Amino acid sequence: MEIKATAHKFGDNINTDDIIPARYLNTYDPKELARHCMEGADEEFVRKLGHPSARGHCIVAGKNFGCGSSREQAPLAIKGADISCVIAESFARIFYRNAINIGLPILESERASKRIDSGDEILIDLNRGKVTNLSKKENYKVQPFPEFIQEIIRAGGLMNYAKEKLKRKRLNP
Amino acid sequence: MGMTIAEKILARHCGKKSVAPGAFIEAKVDIALGNDVTAPLAIEEFRKVGGNKVFDADRVVLVPDHFTPNKDVKSAEQCQILRNFAREQGLRHYYEVGRVGIEHALLPEEGIVLPGDLVVGADSHTCTYGALGAFACGVGSTDLAFAMLTGKCWFRVPQTIKFVYKGKLNKWVSGKDLILYTIGDIGVDGALYKVMEFTGPIIKRLTMADRLTMCNMAVEAGAKSGIIEPDGETIEYIEARAERPYETIHGEKSARYARVVEYNCNKIEPQVAFPPLPSNTKPISSVGDISIDQVVIGSCTNGRIEDLRISAQVLKGRRVHPRVRLIIIPATPKIYREALSEGLLETFIDAGAVISAPTCGPCLGGHMGVLAEGEKAVATTNRNFTGRMGHPKAEIYLSNPAIAAASAIAGKITSPEAL
Ligand code: SF4
Numbered sequence: 001m002e003i004k005a006t007a008h009k010f011g012d013n014i015n016t017d018d019i020i021p022a023r024y025l026n027t028y029d030p031k032e033l034a035r036h037c038m039e040g041a042d043e044e045f046v047r048k049l050g051h052p053s054a055r056g057h058c059i060v061a062g063k064n065f066g067c068g069s070s071r072e073q074a075p076l077a078i079k080g081a082d083i084s085c086v087i088a089e090s091f092a093r094i095f096y097r098n099a100i101n102i103g104l105p106i107l108e109s110e111r112a113s114k115r116i117d118s119g120d121e122i123l124i125d126l127n128r129g130k131v132t133n134l135s136k137k138e139n140y141k142v143q144p145f146p147e148f149i150q151e152i153i154r155a156g157g158l159m160n161y162a163k164e165k166l167k168r169k170r171l172n173p
Numbered sequence: 174m175g176m177t178i179a180e181k182i183l184a185r186h187c188g189k190k191s192v193a194p195g196a197f198i199e200a201k202v203d204i205a206l207g208n209d210v211t212a213p214l215a216i217e218e219f220r221k222v223g224g225n226k227v228f229d230a231d232r233v234v235l236v237p238d239h240f241t242p243n244k245d246v247k248s249a250e251q252c253q254i255l256r257n258f259a260r261e262q263g264l265r266h267y268y269e270v271g272r273v274g275i276e277h278a279l280l281p282e283e284g285i286v287l288p289g290d291l292v293v294g295a296d297s298h299t300c301t302y303g304a305l306g307a308f309a310c311g312v313g314s315t316d317l318a319f320a321m322l323t324g325k326c327w328f329r330v331p332q333t334i335k336f337v338y339k340g341k342l343n344k345w346v347s348g349k350d351l352i353l354y355t356i357g358d359i360g361v362d363g364a365l366y367k368v369m370e371f372t373g374p375i376i377k378r379l380t381m382a383d384r385l386t387m388c389n390m391a392v393e394a395g396a397k398s399g400i401i402e403p404d405g406e407t408i409e410y411i412e413a414r415a416e417r418p419y420e421t422i423h424g425e426k427s428a429r430y431a432r433v434v435e436y437n438c439n440k441i442e443p444q445v446a447f448p449p450l451p452s453n454t455k456p457i458s459s460v461g462d463i464s465i466d467q468v469v470i471g472s473c474t475n476g477r478i479e480d481l482r483i484s485a486q487v488l489k490g491r492r493v494h495p496r497v498r499l500i501i502i503p504a505t506p507k508i509y510r511e512a513l514s515e516g517l518l519e520t521f522i523d524a525g526a527v528i529s530a531p532t533c534g535p536c537l538g539g540h541m542g543v544l545a546e547g548e549k550a551v552a553t554t555n556r557n558f559t560g561r562m563g564h565p566k567a568e569i570y571l572s573n574p575a576i577a578a579a580s581a582i583a584g585k586i587t588s589p590e591a592l
Contacts (some may be wrong), residue, residue: 009222018583064362070297072313074216093366093397094297096312100327101315126363146197152250158327163222163325 001126001154003084005058005107009118012062014041016069016095020062020077032081033073037081049081056082058124061088066095075099085124085144088129089113090126100149103157107131112140126150175425177333178402179347179368182308182422186291194332194431196278200230203307204282204286205320206294208276209237215295217223218318221285223402227262228324234266234285235259237526239533244540253317273551274505275530277301277389281381281506284414288403288421293317293326298473299553300391303368304306304384304419305411306403312393318353321571329396332431338375340438340451345589347483348383349475349573353444354436357454364396368390370424375438381410381438382479388419389474393451445551446571447557457576457588464496467550468581470574471529472536475553478508478515480574487578488524500542504528506531526581538563551580 018040020033021027024152027033038045038059047055058077065088066074075098078086094151105126112131116122121134131146145153176184176191186200207215214233219227227233233508242247266285273279278299288306290298295317302309312326319462320326320567340350352524358361369391376384384401391399401407403421411419442456470484472475481503493499501521503509509524512518521528534541536554544550544567552562557569570586579589 064365067362070311070313071316088205090365093395094311097311097316097330101313101319119232143195148199149197152327158315159218162319162322166223 001150003056003058003124003126005056005084005124007058007060007114007116007118007120007122008045010038010041010061011060013064013067015067016062016071016074019066019074023126025073028073028076030076033077034080037077037083046081054086058085058087058122059083060113061086062113063089065091066099067092070094072098072102075102075104079104087112087116100152101158103153103155103160105153107142108141109140112142117139125138126153151169174429175427177370177430178422178424179305179308179333179370179398179400180330180428181424182289182291182468183328183330185422186304192330194251194330195410196330197327198330199325200291201292201319201324202326203290204234205231205279205317206234206236206276206280206292206296206299208239208296209241209248209255209329210239211295211314213316214314215252215321216254216258218315219321222322224322227264227321231265232324232556233262233264234280235264235509236268237280237438238273238275238531239434239537240272240539241532242270242530260531270530272506273535274508275473275476275533278476278508279503280303282414282507283401284411284416287415287417287419288409288583289419290405293320298389298542299393300396301385301473301571303388303391303398303400306401308398308400309441310398321432325347331368331376333558334364335370335372335591336370337373337428337433337435338438339373340546342375343442345443345573345575346438346441347573347575348379350441351499352443353446353451353454353571354385356390356452357446357517358393359394359434361393361450361452362392362395364394367396369394369396370496370590371390371399371449377404378399382477385477386474386580389504390451393555395591403570418451440459442452443573443588444523445576445578448557448568448570451555451557451571454532460586463549463570463586465546465551465570465585466496466501467498467542468577469500469502469535469550469552469554470577471504472533472552472554473504473555474555475528475574476502476504476508478511480553481508481517483513484574484578485511485520487575488526488582489520491582491592493525493581497575497584498542499581500535501526502529502532502534502541537561548567549584551577553577
């Protein structure tokens, strides 16, 4: 799976309240949540994304991205805003799980996190674990996800993955 | 290369000879747990994908403990979702008010979690069960839905940090103080992604209650789980309760740790964590003069019978300060009954405390003791984040039960020694 995106850069310890302030937590609808995505860290963020374009967007952040509460609304808001990937130096543990479970690709790379600047054009190869910075003409290696995590992301999340598995079982019991 | 106890448990549950930190695995879970806050969404997800039967009706555990007895219509409806699902699925472990206790006190007490188990729970303090020699961690609602459906969960194998506690325990120092001290030392992200393995001569001498308290708070240092290798104490505790076979697992001598941290307990005093972080700890001797309005003794951290006994020991023959509300919450009905027959409840009432039904209640600012603006509380719970117990401008100080009880009498944070 290849993703082409424009980078939006954030710092360390972006918490779940930065990603989606608690006052918007009365819904699980990704499109609703998306309207306030990253509002706590940058009020202008959603406006900066503009209309959905062919180019796509990705978030690049520092250490401990997604720390704080275990709510799934945080990665849902990011996914709902059509952010195609989050690259960070490290992620908070439950955010990391929740992101994969809802089918939001996330990657850990210290070098990518340090080198990429806002506005850089990024090419991400999830299968091979390669991030290319087209603007700076650099490559960063990341640990590729194992096959079944890739399957989860391809299916669009853990429950869709379960559904596909169930269907297959029913077809060939 | 050898494996730690956590790595060994994970390897067994994914059918591999060995696993190394960093690897992604899909493993079988022994128990999947949810509560009245997290299970409704998991049940919705479960149904959305057409799930009609849970993987094992004996191994999906639902505990409505957060807002029960139902605090309002919304919480009553949340509980109704659990109740209907439990009936429809024939779940063996579902508990109504009267039988329900705080999940992380209830599951060990009922013998539902056993050594060597792999447990996931849609509650961040699921890590408590590491005290039984199990690998247990908190997950999201989608994880719980998947586990209920398939009996499986995916993991990234974590590294382990080994903590060695040596020396002698000072008076009034408990498992709570050791874990607060540790979090104060390494910080709230000091064990991010990792397992905290508690070892050493001091741990060997701790009761199960103290061990459960320590593992309970591993998540407050960012850890995936806390764990303690099973020993004679564990077996004695488990043998009285286990209803199914189990196998104790031990780490290997050649196991690799991310880091080894040693503490000399001679130097550790009772600890108080100042707001707004559990890592904001001070020894009791340097707390200073802090007047308080409320004390809560309870929660999955310190609501067990041992905690009530030590509180009663401090409160016996004394009166709660006129300005202070002391709320005592036995964590389960069994603990409530034991406290009754040992005469502890009488001691509490004589001292001027109120005793609540088992519930999470004030621990998460739910009900049964929510704080107003500017109020200060000492609590034996595990989180003192801004707004956790009510108003964002209320302050929460975390301590062990002895300090909490002494503070209720003095009207300010203090040690029983100073009474
Ligand atoms: S007592 Fe507090 S920390 Fe424990 S499960 Fe309940 S709300 Fe969570």
